[in-house]
Amino acid sequence: MSGSAVAVVGAGSIGVAWAVVFARAGHQVRVHDVDAARRDLVPREVRERADELAAHGLLADPEALASRVEVGDDLAEVVGPAVHVQECVVESEEVKRELFAVLDRVASPTAVLASSSSMMPVSRFAADLPGRDRCLVVHPGNPPYLLPVAELVPAEFTSADAVERTHALLLAAGMAPVRVEREVEGFLFNRLQGALLREAYRLVRDGVASATDVDRVVSQGLGRRWAVLGPFATADLNTRGGLTRHAELMGPAYLRMGAEHGEVEEWPAELVARVADDLHAEQHPDEWAANVLSRDRALMRVAGAVTG
Numbered sequence: 599m600s601g602s603a604v605a606v607v608g609a610g611s612i613g614v615a616w617a618v619v620f621a622r623a624g625h626q627v628r629v630h631d632v633d634a635a636r637r638d639l640v641p642r643e644v645r646e647r648a649d650e651l652a653a654h655g656l657l658a659d660p661e662a663l664a665s666r667v668e669v670g671d672d673l674a675e676v677v678g679p680a681v682h683v684q685e686c687v688v689e690s691e692e693v694k695r696e697l698f699a700v701l702d703r704v705a706s707p708t709a710v711l712a713s714s715s716s717m718m719p720v721s722r723f724a725a726d727l728p729g730r731d732r733c734l735v736v737h738p739g740n741p742p743y744l745l746p747v748a749e750l751v752p753a754e755f756t757s758a759d760a761v762e763r764t765h766a767l768l769l770a771a772g773m774a775p776v777r778v779e780r781e782v783e784g785f786l787f788n789r790l791q792g793a794l795l796r797e798a799y800r801l802v803r804d805g806v807a808s809a810t811d812v813d814r815v816v817s818q819g820l821g822r823r824w825a826v827l828g829p830f831a832t833a834d835l836n837t838r839g840g841l842t843r844h845a846e847l848m849g850p851a852y853l854r855m856g857a858e859h860g861e862v863e864e865w866p867a868e869l870v871a872r873v874a875d876d877l878h879a880e881q882h883p884d885e886w887a888a889n890v891l892s893r894d895r896a897l898m899r900v901a902g903a904v905t906g
């Protein structure tokens with residue numbers, strides 16, 4: 599798979615970053631943008647990112663990476679040989695709809711057409727295409743060469759084969775693909791981010807804290823923990839008795855906080871049990887103390903990296 603051709607369409611922040619990811623994995627990457635000025639900047643930006651990665655010990659050969667990225671002014675030529683097309687144009691339903699119609703005509707019939715869309719499910723702009731079964735969203739974090747997570751969001755019409763091939767391509771490229779089972783606006787990443795942002799804005803609006811102190815709580819606290827554990831795993835390890843006990847002890851307060859702004863979200867026992875079952879497949883409750891120690895050791899490595 600490494601060495602196969604990948605096309606990136608739209609060469610802004612995310613397009614350039616995806617080019618780095620795929621070239622780092624050994625793919626031949628062709629990049630297109632409608633804007634000639636953007637196209638001209640791509641080689642330099644790719645090289646700069648590759649040099650930075652190398653300077654931080656995260657890449658062995660920046661020159662080799664950069665040599666695998668080519669820029670083209672003809673969309674059909676750029677896309678033609680690709681096994682995977684990663685669309686990275688502006689977050690507009692109209693622009694994506696128009697572009698996907700062209701991509702479906704000019705790409706190889708076996709190529710996967712993936713959108714980097716942050717919020718919009720692919721069914722919003724590819725549902726009428728003859729080749730819709732090879733279309734899906736592959737939403738990255740920014741920048742994807744440093745944040746491995748990538749959300750795979752198929753529509754009901756996306757084939758299992760397109761999902762499987764994309765999953766394999768991303769895994770082989772060192773990414774951590776996550777499958778979103780149902781199309782929802784914002785997927786997982788931006789729904790979680792949105793929940794936090796909504797509360798952050800409310801806290802500033804209501805004079806509870808300054809914006810910089812809200813940011814500090816995340817960068818010096820929650821975010822450090824979230825570098826090694828998600829919110830469920832955190833709750834499980836923060837409370838003796840684990841996630842179920844956490845929900846009993848803290849659930850009522852979280853319910854009241856949501857209800858303050860009309861969001862009444864109970865955590866019924868069967869939902870908590872489902873989360874606990876899922877979580878404990880990876881983080882066994884009998885090893886709670888050992889898991890707490892592993893968390894602390896992981897946080898020590900993060901602390902060393904952040905202050906080092």
Ligand SMILES: NC(=O)c1ccc[n+]([C@@H]2O[C@H](COP(=O)([O-])OP(=O)(O)OC[C@H]3O[C@@H](n4cnc5c(N)ncnc54)[C@H](O)[C@@H]3O)[C@@H](O)[C@H]2O)c1
Nearest residue numbers: 608609610611612631632633686687688689714715716740
């Ligand atoms: N910036 C982020 O944090 C982030 C994170 C994840 C996903 N995304 C998503 O990635 C996509 C791109 O976002 P961005 O931040 O890189 O935007 P950007 O504005 O930096 O880049 C978009 C590029 O697309 C080009 N473009 C527009 N129409 C085109 C077309 N028809 N054909 C070819 N090129 C075209 C523009 O010239 C521009 O260079 C959006 O869907 C966005 O939601 C962004």
